[in-house]
Amino acid sequence: MSIAISVLVVMTLVGLVFGFILAAANKKFAIEVNPLIHLVEDILPKGQCGACGYAGCMAYAEAVVMDPDISPNLCIPGKATVAKLVGELTGKVTAEMEPKVAYVKCNGTASNAVKAYQYSGIQDCAAATLLQGGPKGCQYGCIGFGTCVKHCPFDAMTMSEEGLPIINSSKCTGCGKCESVCPKKVIELVPIGSPVTVSCNSKDKGALARKLCRVACIGCGICAKNCQHDAIKIENNLAIVDSTICSTKCSETTCLFKCPTGAIRIQNSVETVERSVS
Structure with missing residues (x-):
């Protein structure tokens, strides 16, 4: 018993000595933070x-x-x-910032888009992409497993029953975290106040794009032809909207009603414009 007590006392003393040494070293070599x-x-x-x-x-x-x-x-x-x-x-000059909000460039819901196969693996968009590009027929569309929702640090995203992320524009800060984790690059930041956006990310030619998703942009160019301010152009079979021109010059969203598939929508609107997409 006396040996055990002696060992305990020695260990305690050694611990105290090293403690004092570390405390002194920390005080001597501490770097003061501004x-x-x-x-x-x-x-x-x-x-x-x-x-x-x-x-x-x-x-x-x-x-x-x-x-x-x-x-x-x-x-x-x-x-x-x-x-x-x-x-x-x-003491620095602050440059003016253009506020932005995240937008999902896909309307390929479960009822709109064709599935390539039934996926039963890890419910993660990046993981699903590793298997033949994901279960969705359109290889450019949202996979729908909510990886972006899980990574949103401001609780500004939820998943709809149709399998697409919904962005709460009042909570979205435009930090771009969701944009960076999306393996299909379906999410992008757009200026707040831009009248319209294209809810499609497909680069497929019109016939194939429409076959895989009934509300896909088919690259027909009708929107561009009807835009009075040249704010829309067609690149890789997909309509691209210049949000700066659109927000500063456009007062009539003609493209919204001319689009035959409904691929052009009001920014961050959950409601679709009523039209025939048969």
């Missing part, structure tokens, strides 16, 4: 989304405080309000 870094971090939204290009809010706070060349408006979720505060704290 208190301004913590002030900047406190006003950031803490989404840790990485939209600023840094590994988390603390990393960006340190960069914007210590590096005079780092802009104060890199926090996309914080928008203009946070950019202004960061600029005031760091």
